[in-house]
Amino acid sequence: MTNSDLAAVVAAVRERIDPDEEERRALAEAAAELESRVHDALAELPVEADVLQVGSTARGTWLSGDRDIDLFVRFPDDLDREQLAEYGLEVGHAVLPDGHEEYAEHPYVKGDYDGFDVDLVPCYDVPTASDIRSAVDRTPFHNEYLVERLDDDLAADVRVFKRFLKGIGAYGSDLRTEGFSGYLAELLVLEHDGFEPLLQAATDWHPQVEFDPEDHGTRTFSDPLVVIDPTDPERNVAAVCSAANVARLQHYARDLLADPREDLFFQAGPPALDAEAIRSHLDRRGTTPAAVVFDAPDLVDDQLYPQLRKSLDGIADELDRRGFDVFRTELFAADDDAVLFVELSVAERPAVERHVGPPVHVRQHAEGFYGAYENGNGYYGPFLDGDRYVVEREREFTSATKFLTSDALFDVALGKHVESTLREDGYDVLVGDEVATLAATFGAELGRYFDPRP
Amino acid sequence: MTNSDLAAVVAAVRERIDPDEEERRALAEAAAELESRVHDALAELPVEADVLQVGSTARGTWLSGDRDIDLFVRFPDDLDREQLAEYGLEVGHAVLPDGHEEYAEHPYVKGDYDGFDVDLVPCYDVPTASDIRSAVDRTPFHNEYLVERLDDDLAADVRVFKRFLKGIGAYGSDLRTEGFSGYLAELLVLEHDGFEPLLQAATDWHPQVEFDPEDHGTRTFSDPLVVIDPTDPERNVAAVCSAANVARLQHYARDLLADPREDLFFQAGPPALDAEAIRSHLDRRGTTPAAVVFDAPDLVDDQLYPQLRKSLDGIADELDRRGFDVFRTELFAADDDAVLFVELSVAERPAVERHVGPPVHVRQHAEGFYGAYENGNGYYGPFLDGDRYVVEREREFTSATKFLTSDALFDVALGKHVESTLREDGYDVLVGDEVATLAATFGAELGRYFDPRP
Structure with missing residues (x-):
């Protein structure tokens, strides 16, 4: 079933979010120049390494206006971590002379090039995703998996879905948002073969919902949404995604399908209050x-x-x-x-609080409780409520x-x-x-x- | 184990509650005169019947000062109820010319004789307690059972126990008190062979506590205390007794045994407040x-x-x-x-209350809930809390x-x-x-x- 109203809305959204030719060209040129600089820098080092562009700008799933270029420099996996860090920073500073160091699992260099935000991240070149030595080593595998599978149509649907997630406030796997990461959005569009089929499916999800594109999952998870990483059978890509954000996607998927409209993709939120x-x-x-x-x-x-x-x-x-x-x-x-x-x-609250003691027939406890409160002045009781002692004593706050x-x-x-x-x-x-x-x-x-x- | 301090307290209590010779004689004389009047009245009726004194004054378990004389007139069980009532009232008015009619299961006559409160109650003379036609028919069987078993010592202990129950506020099977009836008190003293052994046992009760003196019970009960009526295997004599009154007996039994003192038998209760x-x-x-x-x-x-x-x-x-x-x-x-x-x-309470709706994934309910609150002005929301819709709406009160x-x-x-x-x-x-x-x-x-x- 295709919804022609929805198709029109999606087309209008794409007008606003699809990078145009010039933007694509500018980005490709910047990436090529940066890669070339990396190769030059690597030539100075006593080690074999290569460079790989990753992230949404590497696979055509970025939204117009996004200015992130992520370059991963892959070093041999027999390097020790200190050397990896040293070489990585050396390349980083050579490529981005005005860049600064940041720290994820390793230190890396971040800087500006021609108006783009560039991350230059060193990682290990491991044979498979199961051999990774740090979390960043997984990224090239993610990139390779998606580049092979996302054609232009699916990439466009990924952009639309990401814009939808942003519109409803569910985009981002940071621990403030607890929403959908870009990688998760891409896998979901891929799994459902498009934006609209994904929305249709989401309307009827009964969490826990599980997807395992490579059918290789080995663990169980308690998260509401489970998407087994195609490059790592042990990992749920949606682990951070909260129940509220899953419900939010379901809610707005129903809303959009029932009443397709562009503003759901660009919600402003209520006005600030004085x-x-x-x-x-x-x-x-x-x-x-x-x-x-x-x-x-x-x-x-x-x-x-x-x-x-x-x-x-x-x-x-x-x-x-x-x-x-x-x-x-x-x-x-x-x-x-x-x-x-x-x-x-x-x-x-009042000055008194009720404090329920043991049943009278639990003799040792009952005698202890009664003895503790007998003949005191700071409370009412003990008296009986059913078979239990009760006192009304002073409340702390x-x-x-x-x-x-x-x-x-x-x-x-x-x-x-x-x-x-x-x-x-x-x-x-x-x-x-x-x-x-x-x-x-x-x-x-x-x-x-x-x-x-x- | 006998507690000599307790024995002294019991002796002192008995000084105050045992009817003296004169009181016993006055009561016996009054009862004899009333029985004689009943026989005279019965002689006028075209039916064979007898009279039986029942209740605590019939079995020596009354406390000094009690002035109740209960006389049951037993008519043949082939009389119909109207005739029983008619004959009963005729005898009643003949014996107690100034009496008035009251109504339990049948009408009966209540009146004063020589300072005593006299009840003259008609009942059926049935062969066994299982054959009773109304609840009052059971009383003669209770009387017979106890008269055969309560010797003077046990009767004295019953008086002491009843006074103890009065002192702690647990005496009476009326639905205000929900406590121990006289008959129940007598059965418990009989079952434990005295007041002190009963108290000792009560300190360690773990309700539900069950006694079945004739070992003939046929039903299960949910009451905290169960005493199967020796004259009726289907009946719990303690059915009315609340958990609080059972706990009360346990509490004060421990108290009296640990620190024997007369005032527990005659507690005045706290003063009235202005x-x-x-x-x-x-x-x-x-x-x-x-x-x-x-x-x-x-x-x-x-x-x-x-x-x-x-x-x-x-x-x-x-x-x-x-x-x-x-x-x-x-x-x-x-x-x-x-x-x-x-x-x-x-x-x-505040003007708003939280109203939690269904989980978003329960689609039909969720859509119904959201639809009911969408676009309204009287509330905040719907929004999401975890996977559920929530609204904050006006509180009724x-x-x-x-x-x-x-x-x-x-x-x-x-x-x-x-x-x-x-x-x-x-x-x-x-x-x-x-x-x-x-x-x-x-x-x-x-x-x-x-x-x-x-």
């Missing part, structure tokens, strides 16, 4: 927001976001456990600021604010660097309308928070 | 009490209390379900007033008071007559410090509420 608009939402909702605000630890996003998420979950769980019902949570981070945002249905500003916050399992930052640099707690001041830094994020969409 | 004391407790606790106050329906206690309890549980469950966390509940009834008392930890004063109260499963009373006669809802006004009628009950003991 302080007044935030106060107005809080007034309408009647909840009590509390924000733990601090200087973000100096970490890359893939380390920062998991730590922020762990900290937020830990705090929210502990608030819930203490009777402060959590309505919704979110984390915000930008530049140097981080916010753990907890919106509460219940922000105050009668407000969420008191908990958040106490040392008990550090009994929660926080991200390691978040914990040290909170301890050493301190933090602010904003409660109620005070959170409206966050609009200055996080107006856009709060706009999404108060206008949430799939 | 309005100021109630406000002081509420202030200390920081909770929000709410009381539904109404004229008690005109029912006997055994009908009233189950209906009040059902109503209270229904209201508390619904408050909890709506997010108003219930801390403790109690029901008060006296004279014509009834109160369903609900102490809340959370009495207010933002305060417990609003719920309690609304018609939604009648969607709760209330006791039948409670519901009609609330509907027809209306009710008041007292909230917060307003409940202190209940001190005027329920000061003693609130005294127990705010000084709860096992």
Whole structure:
């Protein structure tokens, strides 16, 4: 079944995202020049090596405007790691004299050439993907697999699918997004032989959904989406993809097929909110927001976001456990600021809490419990509820604010660097309308928070 | 093992509860005179019947000061029920000229004789307890069973045990108390061959605890305590006894054996509270009490209390379900007033509530849910939480008071007559410090509420 309305929408999207001849030519010329420079640099080294362009710009799946050129320099796999790094940097600096060093599994050089962002990454030239010595060694195999299989039509569909994922906010395998990587998008289009058949299939997925293009998978996974890497039977390419992002793809796939329209590919998101608009939402909702605000630890996003998420979950769980019902949570981070945002249905509790003891017939425990509370003044009881002793004793924290500003916050399992930052640099707690001041830094994020969409 | 301190306490208790010679003689004389009058009245009737004294005063297990004489008139079991009732009332009025009619399974006459409360109850003279035509027919068999087995020592121990049950608040098989009946107390003392061995055993009970003196039980029960009626293999004499009252006996049995003292047999309970004391407790606790106050329906206690309890549980469950966390509940009834008392930890909720929809992959439900909320203004969302749609919509009741004063109260499963009373006669809802006004009628009950003991 082909949907002619969808076809028209896709054509319109392609008008906007397909690189034109000039862009393709400029990129090809830049890549060729860079490869030539690499060969020159390699000629100076006492080692045999080759260079390979990889990534979306190597296989025609980049979107117009993307300016990334990834060149992998493959060294013999009997080199030790130090030499690999040394040679890699030597080539990198020769090719990109103004480049700077970054670090993934090895150090590598990143720099600008003719308006392109160029990564020059050293790796080992291993016989198969099963022999890799570091994660980057896998990339040439991915590249080879896709280049062999993606013709121009499929490459175009990959571009459309990637634009769709960007439009719905599900593109990116970074640990902030937890979405679909470019490689995953390419494999899914390949597996379904096109964009529209992939969408049709996604509408009826019942996660866990598993694809194994080479039919060689050897492990089981618990992720909602499993795509076994065609170059590595042990690896789920979709391991990072969250249940929400799988559901998001399903939701918008249904939406697009039912009502094809271009704007789903280019969603802008709700407008940013100012302080007044935030106060107005809080007034309408009647909840009590509390924000733990601090200087973000100096970490890359893939380390920062998991730590922020762990900290937020830990705090929210502990608030819930203490009777402060959590309505919704979110984390915000930008530049140097981080916010753990907890919106509460219940922000105050009474001075007493119920403490249920053992059944009276469990004699040793029951006598211990009763003895511990007998003749004391700080509580009501013990009395019986059914066959159990119960006391009503003083509650440790009668407000969420008191908990958040106490040392008990550090009994929660926080991200390691978040914990040290909170301890050493301190933090602010904003409660109620005070959170409206966050609009200055996080107006856009709060706009999404108060206008949430799939 | 005999506990000499306990023996001394029991002796002191017996000083206070054993009927003395004069009391026994007065009772015997009254009973004999009443029996003689019954014989005279029966002589006027065209039927053969006999009379039997039953109950605690018939078997020496009454406590000094009890003034109940129960006489059962046994008619042939081929009489129809109307004739039984007619003859029974005729005898009753002849014996107790100033008596009045009451109604259990049959009508019977109740009246005063020489300071004694006399019940004159007609029943059928059936061959065995398995042949009974109404519940009262069983009583003569109970009487016969116990009279044959309770010697003076055991009867004395029954009196002590009954006084102990009264002291701890667990005496009575009425549906207000849900405790131990006199007959159950007698069977337990008989089964354990005395008061102290019974207490020793109770300290280590692990409910369900089952006794079957005649080893003839044919059914299984779910009650915490099961004592198969020696005169009826199908009946659990302890069916009414609640888990809390079984636990209560265990608790105080341990207490008495560890620290024998007379006051456990004559506990007064905490003092009544005035309005100021109630406000002081509420202030200390920081909770929000709410009381539904109404004229008690005109029912006997055994009908009233189950209906009040059902109503209270229904209201508390619904408050909890709506997010108003219930801390403790109690029901008060006296004279014509009834109160369903609900102490809340959370009495207010925000204007919004979270409504979790189906997982996106359950396509039909998911599309129905999303369609129902799409493009509306009254809520936030739908958005995704994991693989599910969620909306935040307007909460129906933002305060417990609003719920309690609304018609939604009648969607709760209330006791039948409670519901009609609330509907027809209306009710008041007292909230917060307003409940202190209940001190005027329920000061003693609130005294127990705010000084709860096992």
